[in-house]
Amino acid sequence: MGLTLGALLLAAWATRTAYASCAHGTFLSPRAEDGTVEVGKFGYTGTIGPLNWAALDSPANGACATGTRQSPIDMVDGVFELLQGSDVELTVNDMPEGAEFENLGTTVEVITQGGSLKVGDKQFELQQFHFHLPSEHLDNGTSQAMEMHMVFQSEAQEIAVIGTYINIADTSAAAPSKRSRVFGRQEAKPPATGAVAATTLLETIFSVVDKIAVPGTKTTTPPLVMSEVVDVLKANAFQIYSGSLTTPPCSEGVSWHVSTARLGITPATFVKARDVIGFNARFPQNKPGEPNLLMVSALGSAAAAVAAIAGAGAGAAA
Numbered sequence: 001m002g003l004t005l006g007a008l009l010l011a012a013w014a015t016r017t018a019y020a021s022c023a024h025g026t027f028l029s030p031r032a033e034d035g036t037v038e039v040g041k042f043g044y045t046g047t048i049g050p051l052n053w054a055a056l057d058s059p060a061n062g063a064c065a066t067g068t069r070q071s072p073i074d075m076v077d078g079v080f081e082l083l084q085g086s087d088v089e090l091t092v093n094d095m096p097e098g099a100e101f102e103n104l105g106t107t108v109e110v111i112t113q114g115g116s117l118k119v120g121d122k123q124f125e126l127q128q129f130h131f132h133l134p135s136e137h138l139d140n141g142t143s144q145a146m147e148m149h150m151v152f153q154s155e156a157q158e159i160a161v162i163g164t165y166i167n168i169a170d171t172s173a174a175a176p177s178k179r180s181r182v183f184g185r186q187e188a189k190p191p192a193t194g195a196v197a198a199t200t201l202l203e204t205i206f207s208v209v210d211k212i213a214v215p216g217t218k219t220t221t222p223p224l225v226m227s228e229v230v231d232v233l234k235a236n237a238f239q240i241y242s243g244s245l246t247t248p249p250c251s252e253g254v255s256w257h258v259s260t261a262r263l264g265i266t267p268a269t270f271v272k273a274r275d276v277i278g279f280n281a282r283f284p285q286n287k288p289g290e291p292n293l294l295m296v297s298a299l300g301s302a303a304a305a306v307a308a309i310a311g312a313g314a315g316a317a318a
């Protein structure tokens with residue numbers, strides 16, 4: 001018991017240092033000036049996981065446990081509005097010399113070299129993009145292989161994030177597998193509904209992910225062409241809602257744009273990414289405006305404890 005409390009206090013103390021979060025590179029979590037890659041102290045399992053983020057740095061992380069507009073969420077009808085991709089101005093600069101690619105411990109992140117998002121009269125500048133595995137948002141109840149977060153910040157320090165699901169690509173057309181060569185009929189089969197082709201940008205970025213297997217390390221990607229993804233985003237729609245960072249301090253007021261587009265990653269590249277990222281998805285939160293699930297859970301536990309005490313009392317009296 002004492003040991004458990006000690007471990008908790010130690011964890012809480014350790015996390016008072018830098019946070020590397022979804023908001024890395026923004027005013028909420030500025031990048032280190034000396035170029036070192038700071039490793040996040042929160043995690044996704046056990047006592048440093050999302051059930052206990054609020055306690056890791058109190059009161060700074062309070063919104064993680066009490067906020068009522070927390071992210072990610074299940075993207076079901078009624079929680080979002082649709083915004084056509086053609087109705088936003090989105091530019092992301094190519095990175096012909098490659099980009100810095102960092103392992104923050106809690107995610108792998110590409111440091112961008114300029115880009116902007118204009119929605120209505122609000123202008124945001126792109127800071128970085130990073131990846132979650134599996135997806136954090138659910139697509140109408142279904143998790144996807146991964147999710148990419150492009151993080152933008154306005155001059156007024158508001159944050160907008162474009163979230164894009166990444167599915168396992170259908171590679172049967174490009175390179176027939178051994179299996180389909182043996183069972184020739186399979187090659188004639190049309191791709192499954194929702195099948196996506198591999199996205200060159202993702203294949204290029206993750207071709208070097210094994211070089212940053214250790215948290216706190218960085219490498220340089222091959223040259224990155226961003227128009228492929230930007231064009232896909234513009235040609236689809238965004239499911240928009242007001243939510244939060246999906247990492248501590250879980251700040252709200254984040255303008256979410258979850259794309260209806262799908263990027264693709266080949267199975268081999270997915271495994272390579274998974275071996276480095278591991279698992280970094282916060283559990284789906286309650287619907288925007290509904291009580292925080294941790295408060296619901298705390299009240300439920302308290303009610304159960306009271307009932308148990310009352311039950312024990314009744315038993316003793318009988």
Ligand SMILES: *[C@@H]1O[C@H](CO)[C@@H](O)[C@H](O)[C@H]1NC(C)=O
Binds near residue numbers: 075076077140
């Ligand atoms: C979610 O699935 C239900 C049941 O299939 C469907 O009626 C609904 O339109 C879907 N909503 C979205 C946002 O895709």
Ligand SMILES: [Zn+2]
Binds near residue numbers: 022130131
């Ligand atoms: Zn994120």
